[in-house]
Amino acid sequence: MIDVRLIREDRAAVAAALGRRGVEPAEVDRVAELDETSRHLLRAQEALRVQVKELSRQVGEARRTGDQPAAASLSAESRALGEREREAAGQAELAQASLRHALLLLPNLPSDEAPDGAGAEDNVEIRRWWPAIDEGAEAPEFADHQRVPHWEIGEQLGILDMERGAKLSGSMFPLFRQMGARLLRALSAFALAHHVDAYEEIRPPSLVLTDTMTATGHLPKFSDEGYHIERDDLWAIPTAEVPLTSLYRGEIIDEASLPMRFCAVTPCFRREAGAAGRDTRGLLRIHEFDKVELMAYATEAQAASVHADITARAEGLLQELGLMYRVLDLCTGDLAAPSARTLDLEVFMPGEDRFWEVSSVSWYRDYQARRANVRYRPSSGGQPVLVHTLNGSALAWSRVWPALVETGRQPDGSVRLPDCLAPYLGGETVIRPV
RNA sequence: GGAGGGAUGGCAGAGCGGACGAAUGCGCGGCUCUUGAAAAGCCGUGGGACCUCGGUUCCCGUGGGUUCGAAUCCCACUCCCUCCGCCA
Numbered sequence: 298m299i300d301v302r303l304i305r306e307d308r309a310a311v312a313a314a315l316g317r318r319g320v321e322p323a324e325v326d327r328v329a330e331l332d333e334t335s336r337h338l339l340r341a342q343e344a345l346r347v348q349v350k351e352l353s354r355q356v357g358e359a360r361r362t363g364d365q366p367a368a369a370s371l372s373a374e375s376r377a378l379g380e381r382e383r384e385a386a387g388q389a390e391l392a393q394a395s396l397r398h399a400l401l402l403l404p405n406l407p408s409d410e411a412p413d414g415a416g417a418e419d420n421v422e423i424r425r426w427w428p429a430i431d432e433g434a435e436a437p438e439f440a441d442h443q444r445v446p447h448w449e450i451g452e453q454l455g456i457l458d459m460e461r462g463a464k465l466s467g468s469m470f471p472l473f474r475q476m477g478a479r480l481l482r483a484l485s486a487f488a489l490a491h492h493v494d495a496y497e498e499i500r501p502p503s504l505v506l507t508d509t510m511t512a513t514g515h516l517p518k519f520s521d522e523g524y525h526i527e528r529d530d531l532w533a534i535p536t537a538e539v540p541l542t543s544l545y546r547g548e549i550i551d552e553a554s555l556p557m558r559f560c561a562v563t564p565c566f567r568r569e570a571g572a573a574g575r576d577t578r579g580l581l582r583i584h585e586f587d588k589v590e591l592m593a594y595a596t597e598a599q600a601a602s603v604h605a606d607i608t609a610r611a612e613g614l615l616q617e618l619g620l621m622y623r624v625l626d627l628c629t630g631d632l633a634a635p636s637a638r639t640l641d642l643e644v645f646m647p648g649e650d651r652f653w654e655v656s657s658v659s660w661y662r663d664y665q666a667r668r669a670n671v672r673y674r675p676s677s678g679g680q681p682v683l684v685h686t687l688n689g690s691a692l693a694w695s696r697v698w699p700a701l702v703e704t705g706r707q708p709d710g711s712v713r714l715p716d717c718l719a720p721y722l723g724g725e726t727v728i729r730p731v
Numbered sequence: 732g733g734a735g736g737g738a739u740g741g742c743a744g745a746g747c748g749g750a751c752g753a754a755u756g757c758g759c760g761g762c763u764c765u766u767g768a769a770a771a772g773c774c775g776u777g778g779g780a781c782c783u784c785g786g787u788u789c790c791c792g793u794g795g796g797u798u799c800g801a802a803u804c805c806c807a808c809u810c811c812c813u814c815c816g817c818c819a
Binding site: 340343347350352353354355356368369372373375378393549672678 | 741749750760777778780781782787788789798799800
């Protein structure tokens with residue numbers, strides 16, 4: 298969430314910044330009013346509290362000096378005051394809760410660098426890459442044998458069985474077989490191996506508490522998107538970002554250990570409630586997929602270079618895999634609520650003849666850290682400061698798998714995989730029909 | 732799942748109804764002494780919120796309750812440890 302003090306000090310500036318992403322000024326006004334009310338009630342309650350404490354002290358003193366009548370009357374007075382204090386405390390608490398609730402629903406302030414825009418159509422493409430572009434190669438022409446959607450290839454080669462996946466779990470739960478399954482495992486190992494130099498490998502739980510989901514901004518607003526296990530009140534994570542961001546929830550980190558960087562491969566679960574009927578073929582939109590995620594805590598000064606590092610690492614993987622992709626600077630209207638700036642990596646899928654997002658590298662400033670209460674102690678001493686959080690998929694396999702299979706398809710129908718995966722596939726990089 | 736024990740500041744650990752945001756030790760920071768270091772001594776050292784920036788208030792696992800007053804008493808829950816059962 299954003300700092301309520303910003304609204305207190307310069308409401309117009311906050312309204313203007315949030316206006317860039319389509320938030321009505323009235324919403325900011327509402328928060329300002331709730332803040333006003335809440336502080337007013339808090340002051341009233343504390344004033345009563347002071348009196349109760351003072352009277353209690355006097356009761357104790359009267360008792361000690363043996364002045365029973367005075368003690369009794371002071372005690373009665375304090376009891377009456379305590380009654381009022383309890384009432385005031387209840388009101389103050391209620392006001393604080395509604396303030397927090399309203400604040401949690403407010404999106405982050407967009408970064409100045411984020412381009413203005415209303416929706417996905419206004420995102421700005423900042424670069425495009427394809428194999429050998431450095432040597433002056435033209436954008437690749439894809440042949441007809443590559444213009445086959447991956448679900449058809451998957452069926453031909455016996456490596457993707459969407460029907461049996463649906464039999465087990467319903468539609469949009471994929472089932473991979475043979476080299477299809479091995480390819481997934483290879484991709485995870487490949488990606489993790491590339492980041493362990495600077496990113497600590499974590500294997501977090503896949504089910505988390507409501508607090509953990511709230512810290513990243515996935516709750517309370519987007520509860521429809523999450524799988525919830527009612528019996529135990531646990532949520533299936535939609536991305537490793539959720540557990541990783543909460544790793545140091547409520548803790549104070551030494552500045553010297555920043556930036557702290559983590560990577561993890563986890564399953565990701567998404568209900569896709571708002572997308573029913575869209576992109577339903579193959580792996581484009583599914584309820585469960587594996588993804589390797591990079592995540593970092595950083596100081597404000599470190600944030601830009603960490604953001605660049607995560608982006609470069611995600612791009613590096615795509616380049617090694619030889620896949621054509623483009624980088625989009627998300628406009629204010631398309632930015633996810635907690636993000637101040639996001640670069641999307643989209644890979645080209647010849648079978649679908651379009652680009653699909655495979656990675657989203659985001660800088661959240663202190664928006665998530667304030668929810669999660671993750672701070673660092675400055676080396677120079679002084680008060681703890683909220684960290685900045687950043688993260689990016691180091692590739693979502695449900696979108697990379699199709700791109701690899703479509704791009705690598707040969708005229709004879711087999712699929713040639715990039716050589717860099719050979720060590721993770723036992724040396725076998727060709728998938729042939731069975 | 733059953734039985735018992737526990738949860739207090741960066742760590743260890745006292746406190747068990749009133750001057751306790753909390754003894755003491757360690758750690759950490761500053762200073763004194765010293766050629767320097769060590770030792771010794773002195774001082775300081777948690778977090779949040781609010782305001783009239785000097786204060787006020789809240790926080791002793793979490794949430795309720797009792798009381799004029801709760802770290803301290805009561806209830807519920809969570810987590811950790813030990814033992815038993817079950818189990819990948």
